[in-house]
Amino acid sequence: MQDQPFLDRLMNDISRHLPADLGRLRQEVEHSVRAVLNETMTRLDLISREEFEIQQQVLERTRAKLEALEKQVAELEGDAAPAAAGRGAPDQG
Template sequence: MQDFAERLLQELRAQFPSLEDVPTPNVKAALNRAINKMDLVTREEFDAQAAVLARTRQKLEALEKQVEAMEQSQG
């Protein structure tokens, strides 16, 4: 998250030149406080959860096909 704060600071300073007058530690501290209040995850965590979701979706689709086949066989 520290890298994120640094990149955000650079972007903010590029967009708002008046921030150049504010001491870097003050801006970084404010950004870090704001970032820590957010419910953020790393890209790795996101990718891991996306993979779990994809596997779960595959299993659900397979189970739905099994149920459909069972219903047709009893039908």
């Protein structure tokens, strides 16, 4: 993923720090820096903010379902415990 606005802002910052009297060399430096930054961003294997937020929502839903299932299992275990205790002792009648 390439975050073009970020890359453009970064390039503007870099360009501001380059001497203005470099002429053609300035353009070559900017081109080379942009190429290196593009390659670096690609290698980082970043995701977009939108993808991150979608995954965050999926995680929140999964967590809510897990909590509901844990509660359900605890209730079922609670119901099963008294029944098991009642069957465990033989009648002495």
